[in-house]
Amino acid sequence: MTYRTPRRNALVVVVGGALLTVACANTPAAQSQTPLPSSSASVSASTSGLDLTQVPPAPAYSGAITGAGATFPNPIYQQWLIDYNKAYPQIQISYDSIGSGGGVAQITANTVQFGGSDAPLKDTERAAALAANGTDVLHIPTVFGAVVPAYNLASVTAKLNFTPAALGGIFAGKITKWNDPAIASANPGVTLPSTAITVVHRSDGSGTTNVFTGYLTKVSTVWTATLGANSQGKEVAWPVGLGGQGNEGVTTTVTQTPGAIGYIELAYAIQNKVPFGKVQNKSGNFIDASLQSVTAAAQLSTIPDDLTFSSTNTDASDGYPIANATWLLVYQAQDKVSDNQARSQALVHFLLWVLDKGEGEASTLDYAPLPDALRTAALQKVATITWNGTPIVSSLYK
Amino acid sequence: MKAETTSLPPAGMQRLRRRRVAGIGDPILGWAVRILSVGALLAVVVMIVQTAVDASTLFRHVGPLQFLFGNRWEPSNTIYGALPFIYGTVVTSVLALIFAVPLSIGVALLIMEYLPRGVAGPVAVAVDLLAAVPSIVYGFWGILYLVPDPRPIEQAVAASPLGVIPIFAGPAPGPSYLVAALVLTIMILPIITAVSREAIAATPRLQREGIMALGATHWEQIRHVILPFARGGIFAGAVLGLSRAIGETIAVLFVIGNAPHLAASIFSPGYTLPSVIASEFREANQPFHIEALIALGVILFVLSFGVNLTARVIIGRFERRAGGADVR
Numbered sequence: 091m092t093y094r095t096p097r098r099n100a101l102v103v104v105v106g107g108a109l110l111t112v113a114c115a116n117t118p119a120a121q122s123q124t125p126l127p128s129s130s131a132s133v134s135a136s137t138s139g140l141d142l143t144q145v146p147p148a149p150a151y152s153g154a155i156t157g158a159g160a161t162f163p164n165p166i167y168q169q170w171l172i173d174y175n176k177a178y179p180q181i182q183i184s185y186d187s188i189g190s191g192g193g194v195a196q197i198t199a200n201t202v203q204f205g206g207s208d209a210p211l212k213d214t215e216r217a218a219a220l221a222a223n224g225t226d227v228l229h230i231p232t233v234f235g236a237v238v239p240a241y242n243l244a245s246v247t248a249k250l251n252f253t254p255a256a257l258g259g260i261f262a263g264k265i266t267k268w269n270d271p272a273i274a275s276a277n278p279g280v281t282l283p284s285t286a287i288t289v290v291h292r293s294d295g296s297g298t299t300n301v302f303t304g305y306l307t308k309v310s311t312v313w314t315a316t317l318g319a320n321s322q323g324k325e326v327a328w329p330v331g332l333g334g335q336g337n338e339g340v341t342t343t344v345t346q347t348p349g350a351i352g353y354i355e356l357a358y359a360i361q362n363k364v365p366f367g368k369v370q371n372k373s374g375n376f377i378d379a380s381l382q383s384v385t386a387a388a389q390l391s392t393i394p395d396d397l398t399f400s401s402t403n404t405d406a407s408d409g410y411p412i413a414n415a416t417w418l419l420v421y422q423a424q425d426k427v428s429d430n431q432a433r434s435q436a437l438v439h440f441l442l443w444v445l446d447k448g449e450g451e452a453s454t455l456d457y458a459p460l461p462d463a464l465r466t467a468a469l470q471k472v473a474t475i476t477w478n479g480t481p482i483v484s485s486l487y488k
Numbered sequence: 489m490k491a492e493t494t495s496l497p498p499a500g501m502q503r504l505r506r507r508r509v510a511g512i513g514d515p516i517l518g519w520a521v522r523i524l525s526v527g528a529l530l531a532v533v534v535m536i537v538q539t540a541v542d543a544s545t546l547f548r549h550v551g552p553l554q555f556l557f558g559n560r561w562e563p564s565n566t567i568y569g570a571l572p573f574i575y576g577t578v579v580t581s582v583l584a585l586i587f588a589v590p591l592s593i594g595v596a597l598l599i600m601e602y603l604p605r606g607v608a609g610p611v612a613v614a615v616d617l618l619a620a621v622p623s624i625v626y627g628f629w630g631i632l633y634l635v636p637d638p639r640p641i642e643q644a645v646a647a648s649p650l651g652v653i654p655i656f657a658g659p660a661p662g663p664s665y666l667v668a669a670l671v672l673t674i675m676i677l678p679i680i681t682a683v684s685r686e687a688i689a690a691t692p693r694l695q696r697e698g699i700m701a702l703g704a705t706h707w708e709q710i711r712h713v714i715l716p717f718a719r720g721g722i723f724a725g726a727v728l729g730l731s732r733a734i735g736e737t738i739a740v741l742f743v744i745g746n747a748p749h750l751a752a753s754i755f756s757p758g759y760t761l762p763s764v765i766a767s768e769f770r771e772a773n774q775p776f777h778i779e780a781l782i783a784l785g786v787i788l789f790v791l792s793f794g795v796n797l798t799a800r801v802i803i804g805r806f807e808r809r810a811g812g813a814d815v816r
Contacts, residue, residue: 188770189770189771190771191770191772191773192770194773286659286661288659288661288662293746293767293768294767294770294771295768295770295771295772295773296771318565319565320564320565323564324771324773325563325564325768325771325774326564327560327562327564327567328747331747332661332663332745332746332747332757333745333746333747333748333757333759333767335741335746335767342631343631343663346631346632346635346636346662347635347661347662347663349661
């Protein structure tokens with residue numbers, strides 16, 4: 091029997107090539123557009139007369155909007171998508187919680203209409219996005235969360251206090267026993283066991299890791315001395331410990347391992363009823379992570395123009411020190427990244443809805459809403475999103 | 489097994505004859521089979537070439553030997569060394585094989601030689617069903633039971649004089665090479681058992697009757713006839729099991745602790761090639777991180793390919809020597 095002839099091989103190559111072509115064609119054909127009267131001449135760029143705190147009527151768009159990114163705000167984002175879709179059934183928005191790094195990569199590649207990230211873009215990432223698409227990425231803060239030190243010590247019922255030095259030493263692998271003086275001195279009256287400490291960290295790159303290591307970098311010299319130049323990031327070279335996949339993985343490993351300590355998002359700790367400790371803030375107070383203490387930390391003294399900031403190690407005396415915001419990432423000049431004006435209008439409409447109606451739901455899922463000043467700044471930032479130089483909001487409020 | 493003569497009932501024969509005249513089914517089937525098989529081969533070749541090309545860009549950043557034998561994996565510092573993962577993969581797979589092979593031979597002998605027929609069938613099915621359990625379920629079960637339950641024993645061993653030996657050194661936090669190997673043992677047990685069973689069944693009846701006629705006991709029959717004949721088949725099963733163990737991702741990810749460090753102790757947390765790829769691929773943002781993970785994939789591929797190739801050569805030898813059990 092003969093097996094292969096050149097002719098047959100050629101046929102397979104053609105079939106294979108066709109499949110590859112199909113797989114590579116990524117963007118579907120542009121959907122039907124509803125062109126609005128071009129009004130760049132008559133409408134000024136000023137949007138000061140608009141009341142952005144009232145959600146405008148939905149634009150004439152029916153179809154999909156996709157986003158991807160950070161996992162930490164995923165529960166509240168999914169809730170927002172459900173509620174938004176109830177109010178505006180013709181607009182289907184999806185959010186794929188693939189992680190902050192993935193969100194940045196996808197918005198840079200312009201494969202999604204919005205990204206999500208727990209860390210502001212680095213200058214290099216911002217430059218890359220600008221170079222690729224010819225327009226700047228805007229950071230729209232949405233909610234605040236907190237990262238808490240969760241632990242597993244069956245014999246300890248009181249809430250433990252952690253100083254910044256203790257946290258730095260533990261996660262750097264320098265403090266290895268629970269009854270170490272660095273922990274005990276902050277917990278008078280608590281009998282700590284001599285159990286070995288098992289550090290649990292994320293095994294995947296994570297915005298949560300970025301927030302936590304960013305905090306340790308600010309407050310612990312032991313941490314920075316051990317980790318060297320790259321002591322903050324979505325992943326770091328952990329000197330000790332077990333790796334868990336996602337917030338869930340760390341939570342499970344902590345609850346399964348006596349003597350373990352790990353860092354997880356407040357919402358996960360509350361929902362899984364994992365004990366977590368208080369952390370000493372800049373003013374010397376031991377603060378329990380809660381909506382109130384996170385909201386206190388979210389009161390920024392100055393709001394930077396680009397809305398990127400770090401809220402860890404807050405100055406507020408009642409603020410929780412490891413609190414962080416999460417951002418949605420969108421392009422400013424939408425006409426550079428889209429050929430569908432109606433979809434961009436719907437995207438802006440969604441952002442306005444998030445900052446107006448969505449904020450109100452945040453606390454039900456253990457996220458802190460934006461303080462008023464920041465929310466106003468975020469709305470004004472949304473108002474700078476343009477189509478051919480005209481703010482999109484001016485076409486929404488009619 | 490008995491050879492069966494194929495015979496069709498008259499009606500079937502007639503239907504077949506009628507078909508053959510007008511049939512275009514044959515050429516269509518022939519073509520379809522050829523296209524599909526060439527396509528499958530081509531897919532493998534394309535896959536190998538593409539991953540190798542993708543991985544090769546890594547070597548602009550780190551030398552191949554430095555990558556292969558580097559024992560530090562720190563993407564945040566753009567340091568990529570594959571040794572912790574190669575070591576983890578080899579240790580867990582080999583440990584699993586050491587546990588699983590004697591167990592599988594025992595189970596296969598039990599089913600084939602000791603249990604009455606009515607019981608042997610259900611037992612065989614039960615063992616086979618272990619292969620049908622999805623690996624994520626093994627992972628869950630592993631982290632909920634197989635990590636915490638043996639932990640006191642591990643810690644006791646580490647605290648005893650045995651703990652002085654590096655491979656039993658503490659602390660034993662739970663997730664470890666050993667637990668990963670235990671999960672893998674259960675996962676590869678069915679395949680090794682199934683292949684061993686076939687090999688045992690293929691032992692020539694004449695030989696078995698011969699040694700019994702000489703007054704041998706059941707044990708002597710197993711020792712001197714069955715096991716020598718089945719050796720090639722058992723080996724083949726072991727290799728299939730080893731391949732599965734090397735490539736297993738999710739179940740291992742759950743129980744090994746995901747720590748990219750080299751450790752001599754089997755109670756230490758570690759990492760394996762497939763589990764680090766699964767864990768880090770989604771968020772690989774550092775320079776050369778993706779390339780390094782793809783290169784780990786190539787190492788994994790070479791490892792598993794090498795195991796299979798070596799096995800084929802060795803099985804070939806067994807067959808020539810024993811002339812028995814031709815299980816591949």
